[in-house]
Every structure is written in structure tokens, then in C-alpha cells.
Amino acid sequence: MRPVNSRYVLIGAAFAVCVALLAVLSVAQYNRAFDRVLPITVLADRSGLLMEPGSPVKLRGVEVGSVAEVTSDGTGARLAVELDPAQAERIPAQVTANLVPATVFGAKYVELRPGPDTGEHIAAGAVLNRARVTVELDHTFDHVMDTLRGVPPSKLNAALTSVSGSLRGNGDRIRALIADTDGYLRAFNPNLPELESRLPQVTAVAEHYRDVTDDLTATASNLGGTGSTLVEQKRAFAGFLLSLTELGNGTGEFLDDNGPPLVSALDELQPTAGLLRRYSPVVPCFFGGMVHNGDLIRAVTGGPEFGGTHPNTHVTVSMLPGIPAYEYPQNLPKTGVDTGPDCHGLPEVRGIPPYVNYDTGANPYRGTDESPRLNPDLLAVYLFGPLSPLGGGR
Incomplete structure (x- = not known):
């Protein structure tokens, strides 16, 4: 027998170890042991049926992770989900999950549905409660069979015959x-996002109705x-309607x-x-000014019981030069003058209001005439009495 070369033995052992190591690494890579995930x-x-480890997790149709494990805690299903950290930054914290099949008989996957955007993304260790699972054919068949067992065949036959007819x-x-x-659903589908955004407002309306x-x-x-009173007094009510x-x-x-x-x-x-x-805006100003003037007059002449300073009024009368008489045609009256409403500072006028010329044909502020003038009509009345022809008598 030829002696075994130890060198070849070591090379063969190293090759076997490398093959085993590559197999282990391949299995670990297949199981995503080296992937960074967000659990x-x-x-x-x-x-439900066909929900197995490795099922995809999608958000708006984009795969963002996978299901790592499906277990039961005695009260329901517990799915351990591993998300891609790069995709997890785009998933909002307020998110819900649905377990839906890709086809009627296909395997299920986890569909994430984003909720209100709070500016935060989902974190490791988050728990999504109350995931909704679509109705499956086996459950439908179970319900149908339970219904059929409770319905007599003769009545079921009659019902199916009626439906067929x-x-x-x-x-x-x-x-x-x-x-x-x-067509209606196609027209309604674009409005689903707005309807979904308005549904939370229904809660506020319901609370108002509850209040x-x-x-x-x-x-x-x-x-x-x-209503009871109307029934009891129906005769009187009928008389009222008749009189009406x-x-x-x-x-x-x-x-x-009298219509025309x-x-x-x-x-x-x-x-x-x-x-x-x-000119209606002037009316409140006018009455407000009247009230204010009344308060000012009472404050002076109302006496101490009204907060006034004097119980009576002292009037000083003096003779002033008159204004010139009307002249033709300068002082002919004008109609249709339109100056617009203006309160001129009422109800409380501060200072002396400016003079406004309303252009009515007469100007009472054109000055005084202090030169002596002779009024022949008034002089004739003084000299000959009111019956004088010169004084306008009859």
C-alpha cells in the first residue's frame, strides 16, 4: 500500500469545509439572515389560507418587506413582519394592515394602508392591531352549507324556481x-379619497346630534x-281655517x-x-344728535337732581344786522339738488363743522348788510295803518 500524503488529506478536508460553509451561507442568505430589517x-x-412565511408586504403596490413567521397566540394570528429599513422611512406611523389575496385562489399578502400623515414613520417593534382578513371561499361555502342545512329542500326548490322565473x-x-x-362605480371611484377624508367629520356631527x-x-x-291639542280642538281649528x-x-x-x-x-x-x-344712514345720526343735545341741555338746565348746574335757562337777545333780501334771478330756488347723505360729525360734533354750500339757490352765509335800507311797504304800514293801499291792505 502506498502511504497517504497528508497534504492531500488537508486539501480535501479544507475543500469539504469550504463546501459546507458555502452551503450554510447560501441557506442563511436565502433565509435573509444577513439582511438589515425593521421588525x-x-x-x-x-x-386565513395560504398565508405563509415569505409572503410579501406591500404599500400602494410596492413591496416593502415580507412575512417572517406566522404563529397563533390562542386568540388570533400573530404575524412577524420584517420591513426594508430604506422603505420603512416612507411608511407613516399611522398605518393599518389587511390580509388580502392576489387572486381569488392565490396566496395572501399583507397590504399596508397609510392613515393620517403625522410626519413620523413607522418604528421597530410597532404592533398593528385588528388587521382585516378578506372573506375566503371556504368560509363562504361553510356559511352557505349552514344555510342550506337549515332550509327545507322543498322551500329551497320553490325559492330557486321563483328566482329562475x-x-x-x-x-x-x-x-x-x-x-x-x-358606470356609476367608475364615476364614483375618483371621489373615494374625498369621501374617506370626510368620514371623520361624521363623528363630530354625530356628537353634536348626541348633545x-x-x-x-x-x-x-x-x-x-x-298634536293631541289639535285633535281635541279640531272643531275650533276647523273654524280657524274656515275664517282664514x-x-x-x-x-x-x-x-x-283695488289692485291697479x-x-x-x-x-x-x-x-x-x-x-x-x-338718506337712511342720516336718520340714526340725527336722532343720536338729538339725544346727545338733550343730555347736554339737561346737564346745564336740569338742576342738581339731573346733574345740572342751573335749574333754569338765561337767554340773551340782541339785534343783529339782517341779510340782504332775495334778488332775482340770483336767488331763485333750485330743485333736484343731490349732495348725498352726510352726518357732518353727528351725533357728537367735535369743534365747529365746516360750512357746506348745498346750492339750493339761497346762501344765508353770504354776509350781512349793515347799511340802512328803506322798506316802503313796512313804512306805509307804520304811517297809514294796515289798510293803506301802499301797505298791501284791502
Whole structure:
């Protein structure tokens, strides 16, 4: 026998160790032992069929992780989920999970649905409670079988015969109904995000209704009492309605007889009403000024009991030069002058208000005439009495 070379033995052993190490590394790589993951937990009432480790986890159709383990804690299913840390930064903290199948008979995957954006992303160790699981065919068949077991065959046959008879000959109408429903759903689907955003507001509305429930109940009770009163006093109520009918008939006859004059009167009053409406802002100013002036007068002449300083009024009368008489045609009156509403500082005027020339044809502030003037009519009255022809007598 030839002696065994120890060198070849060592090389063979090293090769076997390398092969075993590569196999272990391949298995570990397949099990994602070297991947950096962010672990979270999803809790559901059940995991359903075909939910196995390795099932994808998706957000808006993009795979963001996978299911690492599916276990049961006695009250429901517990799914250990491993998220890709790079994708986890784009997943909001307020997120929910659904266990849905890709097809009717396909394997399930975890669908993440984002909630309100709070600016925070999901963290390691997060627990998503109450994950919703889609209804599966086996559960549907179980419910159908339970229903069929509880229904007598004769009644089931009669019901199916009735359904068959109602569907026979109505294929076109059913097709049109399905097409209309499809069109309605296609038009409604774009509004689902807005509907979803408005649903939280329903809670606030429900709370408002809850707060006023007692008042609504009391109102309903009062309406019941009102209804009972109307029933008890139905004769009087019928008489009231009859008198109201007579009033309406009389009013109708009156309007028929006097309708044109009323319309004419309203037409005639329209310019006056328009003028009053335009100058209506001056009315509060005027009455406010009257009240303020009354307070000022009472403060002076009202006596001590009204907070005044003097119990009476002292008036000083003096003679002032008169203004020139009206002259033609300079002082002819003008109509239709439109200056617009203006309170001029009322109700409390501060200082002396500025003089406003309203251009009515007369100017009382054009100055005084201190030169002596002779009034022949007044002189004739003084000299010959009121019956003098020169004084305007008869």
C-alpha cells in the first residue's frame, strides 16, 4: 500500500469545509439572515389560507418587506413582519394592515394602508392591531352549507324556481343594470379619497346630534302634546281655517278691486322710498344728535337732581344786522339738488363743522348788510295803518 500524503488529506478536508460553509451561507442568505430589517408585528383574528412565511408586504403596490413567521397566540394570528429599513422611512406611523389575496385562489399578502400623515414613520417593534382578513371561499361555502342545512329542500326548490322565473327573459335588462352600475362605480371611484377624508367629520356631527338628543326628544314630546291639542280642538281649528279662508277670499276680492290703484300708489312712492333709502344712514345720526343735545341741555338746565348746574335757562337777545333780501334771478330756488347723505360729525360734533354750500339757490352765509335800507311797504304800514293801499291792505 502506498502511504497517504497528508497534504492531500488537508486539501480535501479544507475543500469539504469550504463546501459546507458555502452551503450554510447560501441557506442563511436565502433565509435573509444577513439582511438589515425593521421588525413589526401584525395581529389579526385569523391568518386565513395560504398565508405563509415569505409572503410579501406591500404599500400602494410596492413591496416593502415580507412575512417572517406566522404563529397563533390562542386568540388570533400573530404575524412577524420584517420591513426594508430604506422603505420603512416612507411608511407613516399611522398605518393599518389587511390580509388580502392576489387572486381569488392565490396566496395572501399583507397590504399596508397609510392613515393620517403625522410626519413620523413607522418604528421597530410597532404592533398593528385588528388587521382585516378578506372573506375566503371556504368560509363562504361553510356559511352557505349552514344555510342550506337549515332550509327545507322543498322551500329551497320553490325559492330557486321563483328566482329562475324572475330572471328568465330579463337578460337584457340585467345586462343594462350591470352596465349602469359599472358606470356609476367608475364615476364614483375618483371621489373615494374625498369621501374617506370626510368620514371623520361624521363623528363630530354625530356628537353634536348626541348633545342635542335631549332637546330633540323634548321637542318631539311637545309636538305630541301639540298634536293631541289639535285633535281635541279640531272643531275650533276647523273654524280657524274656515275664517282664514274667508279672510283670504275677502283679501283677494279687495286686491282685485283695488289692485291697479295700489300698484299706481306704489309706483308713485318708489322715488320717495328710494330717496329715503339713500338718506337712511342720516336718520340714526340725527336722532343720536338729538339725544346727545338733550343730555347736554339737561346737564346745564336740569338742576342738581339731573346733574345740572342751573335749574333754569338765561337767554340773551340782541339785534343783529339782517341779510340782504332775495334778488332775482340770483336767488331763485333750485330743485333736484343731490349732495348725498352726510352726518357732518353727528351725533357728537367735535369743534365747529365746516360750512357746506348745498346750492339750493339761497346762501344765508353770504354776509350781512349793515347799511340802512328803506322798506316802503313796512313804512306805509307804520304811517297809514294796515289798510293803506301802499301797505298791501284791502
